Amino acid sequence: MSEAKLVYTFAEGNGRMKSLLGGKGAGLAEMTSIGLPVPPGFTISTEACNLYNTGGRTFPTGLEAVIQEHIGWLETKTQKTFGQSDNPLLVSVRSGAAISMPGMMDTILNLGLNDSTVESLAIRTNNARFAHDCYRRFIQMFGNVVMKVEHHEFETVLGEHKRRQGVSYDSELTADTLKAVVADYKQLVRRETGTDFPQEPRVQLIMAVRAVFDSWSNPRAITYRKISRIPDDLGTAVNVQAMVFGNMGDDCATGVAFTRNPSNGKRELYGEYLVNAQGEDVVAGIRTPRPIAELAGEIPAAYEEFVRVCGLLEQHYRDVQDIEFTIEGGTLYLLQTRNAKRTANAAVKIAADLVAEGVITKEEAMLRVEPEQISQVMHRRIDPDAKLTVIATGLPASPGAASGIVLFDADEAEKAAGEGKRVILVRPETTPDDIHGMVAAQGILTTRGGMTSHAAVVARGMGKPCVSGCEAIKVNLARQEFTAGDTTVRVGEVISIDGALGQVILGQVPMIDPELSEEFQRLLTWADEAKRLGVRANADTPEDAQRARELGATGIGLCRTEHMFFAPDRLPIVQQMIMAETEEERRTALERLLPIQQGDFEGILRAMDGYPVTIRLLDPPLHEFLPNAEEIVVELTTLRLQGGKAGEIREKENLLRKVRSLSEFNPMLGLRGCRLGIIYPEIYEMQVKAILQATVRLLKAGYNPMPEIMIPLVGHEKELIINREMVERIAREIEAATGIKCAYPVGTMIELPRACLVADRIAASADFFSFGTNDLTQTTFGFSRDDAEGKFLHQYVQDKILPENPFAVLDRDGVGKLVAMAYELGKAQNPDLKVGICGEHGGDPSSIEFCHMVGLTYVSCSPFRVPVARLAAAQAVINNKDRSK
Numbered sequence: 001m002s003e004a005k006l007v008y009t010f011a012e013g014n015g016r017m018k019s020l021l022g023g024k025g026a027g028l029a030e031m032t033s034i035g036l037p038v039p040p041g042f043t044i045s046t047e048a049c050n051l052y053n054t055g056g057r058t059f060p061t062g063l064e065a066v067i068q069e070h071i072g073w074l075e076t077k078t079q080k081t082f083g084q085s086d087n088p089l090l091v092s093v094r095s096g097a098a099i100s101m102p103g104m105m106d107t108i109l110n111l112g113l114n115d116s117t118v119e120s121l122a123i124r125t126n127n128a129r130f131a132h133d134c135y136r137r138f139i140q141m142f143g144n145v146v147m148k149v150e151h152h153e154f155e156t157v158l159g160e161h162k163r164r165q166g167v168s169y170d171s172e173l174t175a176d177t178l179k180a181v182v183a184d185y186k187q188l189v190r191r192e193t194g195t196d197f198p199q200e201p202r203v204q205l206i207m208a209v210r211a212v213f214d215s216w217s218n219p220r221a222i223t224y225r226k227i228s229r230i231p232d233d234l235g236t237a238v239n240v241q242a243m244v245f246g247n248m249g250d251d252c253a254t255g256v257a258f259t260r261n262p263s264n265g266k267r268e269l270y271g272e273y274l275v276n277a278q279g280e281d282v283v284a285g286i287r288t289p290r291p292i293a294e295l296a297g298e299i300p301a302a303y304e305e306f307v308r309v310c311g312l313l314e315q316h317y318r319d320v321q322d323i324e325f326t327i328e329g330g331t332l333y334l335l336q337t338r339n340a341k342r343t344a345n346a347a348v349k350i351a352a353d354l355v356a357e358g359v360i361t362k363e364e365a366m367l368r369v370e371p372e373q374i375s376q377v378m379h380r381r382i383d384p385d386a387k388l389t390v391i392a393t394g395l396p397a398s399p400g401a402a403s404g405i406v407l408f409d410a411d412e413a414e415k416a417a418g419e420g421k422r423v424i425l426v427r428p429e430t431t432p433d434d435i436h437g438m439v440a441a442q443g444i445l446t447t448r449g450g451m452t453s454h455a456a457v458v459a460r461g462m463g464k465p466c467v468s469g470c471e472a473i474k475v476n477l478a479r480q481e482f483t484a485g486d487t488t489v490r491v492g493e494v495i496s497i498d499g500a501l502g503q504v505i506l507g508q509v510p511m512i513d514p515e516l517s518e519e520f521q522r523l524l525t526w527a528d529e530a531k532r533l534g535v536r537a538n539a540d541t542p543e544d545a546q547r548a549r550e551l552g553a554t555g556i557g558l559c560r561t562e563h564m565f566f567a568p569d570r571l572p573i574v575q576q577m578i579m580a581e582t583e584e585e586r587r588t589a590l591e592r593l594l595p596i597q598q599g600d601f602e603g604i605l606r607a608m609d610g611y612p613v614t615i616r617l618l619d620p621p622l623h624e625f626l627p628n629a630e631e632i633v634v635e636l637t638t639l640r641l642q643g644g645k646a647g648e649i650r651e652k653e654n655l656l657r658k659v660r661s662l663s664e665f666n667p668m669l670g671l672r673g674c675r676l677g678i679i680y681p682e683i684y685e686m687q688v689k690a691i692l693q694a695t696v697r698l699l700k701a702g703y704n705p706m707p708e709i710m711i712p713l714v715g716h717e718k719e720l721i722i723n724r725e726m727v728e729r730i731a732r733e734i735e736a737a738t739g740i741k742c743a744y745p746v747g748t749m750i751e752l753p754r755a756c757l758v759a760d761r762i763a764a765s766a767d768f769f770s771f772g773t774n775d776l777t778q779t780t781f782g783f784s785r786d787d788a789e790g791k792f793l794h795q796y797v798q799d800k801i802l803p804e805n806p807f808a809v810l811d812r813d814g815v816g817k818l819v820a821m822a823y824e825l826g827k828a829q830n831p832d833l834k835v836g837i838c839g840e841h842g843g844d845p846s847s848i849e850f851c852h853m854v855g856l857t858y859v860s861c862s863p864f865r866v867p868v869a870r871l872a873a874a875q876a877v878i879n880n881k882d883r884s885k
Contacts, residue, residue: 557860
């Protein structure tokens, strides 16, 4: 044996050695250790693969000799001989990384066959057809996977022989035909590779091991690792296992089964098998597999043993198992077991059922369900059995799925929806002007913008599917169509979108409606009992607030008042306020807005009765409320050319002048947030009056409103002091007029690095901090969010400059340090300070875990992310027990 142990027999390993033996190898070792019927074999470790890759794709010193030693051990174990013998040893070779990973090398079966051993096998089994069928399969698999001969070339040869013999299925080919197929296969390999098919089994084995190692670096595997964020240095193991045969006769079979139904979670065996077949036949589609229950009638003793083994495996692993098995001569053999992949609905049901059965604890159940699976359960999704024509893929901006006619205009979308039509709104990007169309649409598709673009954020808040940043699509608004490669989709044609995968699909597709089961509610109840973080929602309307409360939110962490001003009946008043030349004119417009705002706040506070509602005062650049300057120029030019009335021309000129006067080189860093309240204090005064007057009315009606007034974008303590003094002055005036005193905590949104650095000074005048982590990420990185996501951020993540999109997953090393610093400074100054986050990070599980670790009070997210956040907050407690505060 070599000094560094690189090869392990199954008996030398166990299930805890995944990183060294890979998932398959660890599973085989564990099954061997508990006495299950596993054909003997050995595993070449992931460490050997990594040494191969770092050593210029050469075997580590001594590895080849150790492999041959283990073949000798396997010969002794099976009483068979590898090579020429009257009782030949045949083996399978399988890849197996620590994390199950599509893209790795396909399995090779029957390795060890050659022109001599195939005859020995025929004599030994008294079945020439079986032996030559095994040889045919081996050459086809080895020739394709190891020697890189295209699979279809073998299929062409095989198809020609089936045609000559006049049969439809491989299983109908005679021994003589199979011998002819083998001869033609060997000629094909010679023609395509320039070399003969290897006859020496030990050479075959080394070539196969090398191919497994090489497959770790093939394009499919690399792409999958990038998508799934799997490290490149894990490597893959190689499992070499004595063959057992499911294709020796009618008392033989092969199949795949689950210990519970992976689609719906029911406690029933679920799977398929084929009699007289080898493993790949089950998934190849050449023959139709049969339901596992029918095995009881065909090979009853083996089925009974299989049922017993399934129960034992599920109890041992304490989870649903995905099992590959073979029956040879009526005897059951297990080839693999692993924790089964399952649908989101099944994951929830299985986790809850295993608790009820006493198999796992509540904490384990909460860890068995991914937070994103909760999101899938809550949204319509595409039937997994549907055949789809995917024409483009963008960013999965908001989960769920929808079908509808393509419309490119928000007004048209609203009109069509009013006529009962289902609409997908397609835009290069959405703006606040499109909000009515977004409300009316079933889903939104944009060609620009990222995961936190306007379209993405609004769609998530509404619970609608959205695919954003789909650059593969080219929209032509003038022609009312879009193209995706060679496909053109015109206005009124039907498409579907999958917001969980980012897919754009041609035509209507079958959907599955969400079912919030009793198990779903039970799991979230356990999460609420376990979590420490509060979970609030971002909501701007009474309807959103009510929905959030129904989904388990215990407050509103962000009410964005600017979103209330874009409705058609309000926008003209807002524009009048902005266009005002004097303070008096501005106050006149604000007086018209006051009762509208007050009504909004009454509805939201009533919906959240007894829970805090954080209301952010106005925070957009003012130009967003005005028409686009370029559009005004076009309208003005048209008026002049067509001899429009002088009054109309003058009005357009005034509008253009005002829009240009408000335009900024970088409006995200310009006149917005608390700066607006200082320059135009009457705007914030109106909003504070509306909040407190709404509170008074609700108090009189017997409600328990809990408003919290947030001053946005504070970077200097004096900005907060000035605005807080204004709030307190308005409150005194309302108390004097009504005789009712309101509780109204005043705090700020922390969005600037300077605010984090001087958080102690700001905290002296604050009752709470709320981190606006989207803007804090922009100002920390110096990234414009939409520009970054649309132009270079994807490449940064792909090239691993950044591990994640920092607008989707909180950047712990940079932005996170600022958050932690501000928290510590703020709490040192004001121990009663409440601290939360209200950016979209509040619905991301990794970001929620960070907030828990820092010690924040709450997170706030879109209403439909609330259940996700509840589970993620509980998992943060379970995974960080020693750090809980």
